[in-house]
Amino acid sequence: MSGAVRKKNRIFQRLLVFNLIAVLIISIFPQVVFYQYFTNIYNEEVESLNRQVVRQFQDAIDEPIVKAIVTFPNIYLSEIESNEALVYPLNHDISRDSSAILKVARRIADIQDNTSYIHSIDVYYRAGNLLFIGDRVCMLNESSCDLGGSADWFPSYRQSDRIIEWIPARPAGSYDPSPIVTYVRSIPFFGDKESRQGIVAVNVDVTELNKQLLGLKPTLEGGLLIVDKEGRVVAHNYGDQPLPAFLSEPSDLTNEEGTGRFNTKIEGHESVVSFVASEYNDWRYVSIASVESVYRKTNQLRSWMLAVGGAFLAVNGLISVLLTSRAHKPISSRMQTLQTSLARHMPIVRHNFIRGLLFGLPQASGQGMDPESILGIPHEGRWTASFVMRTGPRPDLEPQEAMASDFHLIESLEAEDGEADIRAIRNEQSQILGFVSMTEELAPSAIGELLQRRIGLGGERCLICIGGCYPAADSAIARSFAEADEALEYAFFYPDTSILIHGDMRIGEAKEPAGMPKALDELPAAIRAGDRKRVQQLLDELLETIRCGSYTIRYCRNVMLDLALTFERTMQQMGFQAAEVFGEDLREKYHGLKNANAFEAWIRSVAEAAVTGVSERKQHFDQEFADRIVTFVNQNISHQLSLAYVAEHVGVSPTYLSKIFKAITGSNFNEYVTALRLERAVELLREKKLSVQEISYHIGYQSTHHFIRLFKEAHGMTPKQYQKMISDEPESP
DSSP: OHHHHHHHHHHHHHHHHHHHHHHHHHHHHHHHHHHHHHHHHHHHHHHHHHHHHHHHHHHHHIIIIIIHHHTHHHHHSSSSGGGHHHHHHHHSOOTTOHHHHHHHHHHHHHHHHTOTTEEEEEEEETTTTEEEETTEEEETTTOOOOOGGGGGTHHHHHHSOOOEEEEEEEESOSSOOOEEEEEEEEESSSSOTTSOOEEEEEEEEHHHHHHHHHHHSOGGGOEEEEEOTTSOEEEESOTTSOOOGGGGSGGGGSOSSOOEEEEEEETTEEEEEEEEEOSSSSOEEEEEEEOHHHHHHHHHHHHHHHHHHHHHHHHHHHHHHHHHHTTTSOOHHHHHHHHHHHHHHHHHHHHHHHHHHHHTOGGGSOTTOOHHHHHSOOOTTOEEEEEEEEEOOOTTSOHHHHHHHHHHHHHHHTOOOSSOEEEEEEOTTSEEEEEEEESSOOOHHHHHHHHHHHHOOTTSOEEEEEEEEEESOHHHHHHHHHHHHHHHHGGGGOTTOSEEEHHHHTGGGOBOOSSOOHHHHHHHHHHHHTOHHHHHHHHHHHHHHHHSSOBOHHHHHHHHHHHHHHHHHHHHHTTOOHHHHHSSOHHHHHHTOOSHHHHHHHHHHHHHHHHHHHHHHHHTOOHHHHHHHHHHHHHTTTSOOOHHHHHHHHTSOHHHHHHHHHHHHSSOHHHHHHHHHHHHHHHHHHHTOSOHHHHHHHTTOSOHHHHHHHHHHHHSSOHHHHHHHHHHSOOOO
16 A cells, blocks of 8 residues: 555656646746747837838828829819919910909919918919919019029929929028928920920928928927938928938938838937838838837836746746646646637638738738648648639628628538638628639639539629639739739629639730820810710720720729710810709719629710700700890990900800800900900090090000000001091081
């Protein structure tokens, strides 16, 4: 009996020693590893947060400010009715038209007042040789003027073919020390100096940019800077403090990629510098963060882990003695708890893992995970192809029912049949994404048939897009999925196809021209003419361009959208209300179309509605409307009349009024007004009550010399000569 006890004690002692050694190893080794791991994590955290800050920095400046500045000419100098004040001088000399000059100045002032980050706007009009500098206007034909900050760009742009440029920070002018950065662009964008209509310069208020940066991140929390491609600082949040010394050699910030990160010392402190390039100009957005606080955290962590580790080791030793003495006690209940937790979280892990494989995310295969351990599918010796599946509309199903139906499809796809292994997930757009793993290479068409057999849809519409088949690897799954996803974009042109194979579509050969088709430029004239046959002919050409398969989906979609908007713009320019003609918002309707067949049917109906509207207007021309125009001009001949002023009064666009005025009066607007004023001048000269200067003002001319010149051209003599001539005529008996 005593021998059995001694044997039992020896077993207990050996088990205890083994457990204590295991506890020692398990307690100390992980702490060393964890210490190194968390140190690295803290460093990566600083870098990650700094990258995140610089991205947020870019989002806060790039879209709302830089993009708005770059697109300024497109917004305010496009030919729409609200831009008439700024657009009209591009093609007309307004140097003698004080009303038009005042409208331009007011419009520029309105834009400046409503945009905090714009210091001023300079516009040069070549037709009248006028330069608007903020709230001043320079008539360059008559005299020179102080160009102020415009002197840095105006002479060179005026004499050269330069198109676009960002001028570095500098004072706004001789009497205005405010720092500005200027965006300069010629109008129109393309063309040499001979075809140029004007130049626009948007002066950005650097002080306002500095306030924006300070609001994003106070100086005490780290630095934010904007630098240009030459390394010059555009804006910063340092206030009156000196800028970092590393900016004296900014080569790290001006690499070709425009994005990066590096470590440096700033005033003796270790710092991380992250930067990203603007999407709209050559600026770099720079964020600087100190890592010293991280090092302090690391030292605190080490002390904390040593203290906790010692206590943990003591507790583990006591627990080991207790557990060893009760070695026979089962631990099945604890294992069951762990298995339950794993089972509960496994679907999420599996979904994220498959998604990571498809999109090529690094975390998919990180942390020691692989497809065989998570999905039960090895890579070695196998082939793989990815797919995207889009089911047809199911209006009879509730959202929850549609989701359940999609998960049922996934279960059908993943059913084991020995032919191939399939793993799939459902995304937010109710599409099914996945990949097929095979023991031998299959043609993409055979893979499509395999997927159809698995889901057994019968009569239900379903589109399957398949990428290439490659030797199995994580990168191969991502590559094949990118191809399948690209094929899905082109499904717009294949509404009657159930299987699309990327390799058969020759997407890589598709071209993307720089300009729009010529037929798109000719379409407005055909619409305005109400030429149904020509409109249909041009429409056929454009639809053939879209459907021929020679161009990228992005180019084709741009053509389709421009085609729809051309109808809308042209009808608006003719004085129509687009919503009344078409009965809907064309842009919104276009984005809701699912395929090319639907687009073609819709755009043909839009064309028919436009041509019908124009034809009806021509057939039912309102004579009362024509009389109202002529009466208004006759009654207001003594005022400063302009085409825009009359158009506003009668409720049509200036462009449309110009086109119909000749049909009403037999002459264009300016010729008619001039003839009417000279007739009135003859009447007043015969009355002999007013002087030539008073007559000039009375009939609407601010310049007496201009009136005299026009009178002489019409009558062959000056007003004085004419008045003398009629004075010498014998009076009628």
